[in-house]
Amino acid sequence: MSKLIRVIDGLIEREGAFVDHPDDKGGATMYGITQKVARLHGWDGDMRHLPRALAVQIYKDQYWSAPNFDRVAMLSTRVAEELLDTGVNMGIAWAGKFLQRSLNALNNQGTHYADLVVDGLVGNGTLGALKDYLDIRGRSGEDVLMKALNCLQGARYIEIAEARERNESFVFGWFSHRVNL
Numbered sequence: 800m801s802k803l804i805r806v807i808d809g810l811i812e813r814e815g816a817f818v819d820h821p822d823d824k825g826g827a828t829m830y831g832i833t834q835k836v837a838r839l840h841g842w843d844g845d846m847r848h849l850p851r852a853l854a855v856q857i858y859k860d861q862y863w864s865a866p867n868f869d870r871v872a873m874l875s876t877r878v879a880e881e882l883l884d885t886g887v888n889m890g891i892a893w894a895g896k897f898l899q900r901s902l903n904a905l906n907n908q909g910t911h912y913a914d915l916v917v918d919g920l921v922g923n924g925t926l927g928a929l930k931d932y933l934d935i936r937g938r939s940g941e942d943v944l945m946k947a948l949n950c951l952q953g954a955r956y957i958e959i960a961e962a963r964e965r966n967e968s969f970v971f972g973w974f975s976h977r978v979n980l
Contacts, residue, residue: 806880807858810887813976817847822965830854831887836861858887866891867921871898874929875941881948882921888977889955892919897955901947902928911935953978 814831825833829849837849840857862883863869868891872879878898886894896919903914912931915924933940956973960966 802876803859803863804855806883807855810858810884811851811854813884814887819846820968822968824963832857858883862886862891866895867926868894870926871921871929874926874933875944877941877945878929878948881945884977885948885952888973889952889959893955895919895921895925897948897951898929899925900951901944902932904947905932905936905940905944949978 811830814828817827817829819827825835827834827846829837829846830851832849832854834846836857837846837853840853840861842849842853866882866886868879868882868886871882882891882894882898885897896917898921899915899917899919902912902925903917906912906914906928912928913924915928932944936943953974956970956978960970
């Protein structure tokens with residue numbers, strides 16, 4: 800079994816099977832895949848019966864390859880896996896923005912690499928900055944970057960709950976299962 804499949808299996812484990820929580824604006828989900836996303840990928844059946852294989856394919860296509868997290872994995876598997884988890888839970892643009900903001904804050908006033916535009920798109924500029932950062936900072940730098948990503952993710956969960964009280968139903972679980980994986 801490939802490492803990516805193991806990572807996706809872990810995501811599915813955290814997300815669980817069928818859920819249709821009344822406080823969740825995303826509605827019915829299966830394996831963490833919302834009905835809206837499933838429909839975009841051709842599923843027109845009851846969400847309770849979404850095939851696991853289709854969920855895995857959606858994770859690979861929409862949450863791993865499309866946002867270039869597969870390219871991040873060539874530089875840092877840990878960072879890529881964190882981006883995947885964040886992207887699944889709150890959107891791939893947020894994951895990309897967290898990476899870009901963190902790299903900007905860690906670039907030593909632009910002396911290591913140029914500031915990035917924080918647009919959430921992980922392209923050549925972001926990948927180049929990540930490579931430069933990791934080349935300069937090494938393993939301890941990867942650890943610090945992971946902390947920064949998790950801090951931004953946690954802060955975003957608080958913002959989500961502050962903006963919509965019903966989201967408080969999920970904050971404990973988000974922090975328990977998503978931050979500092």
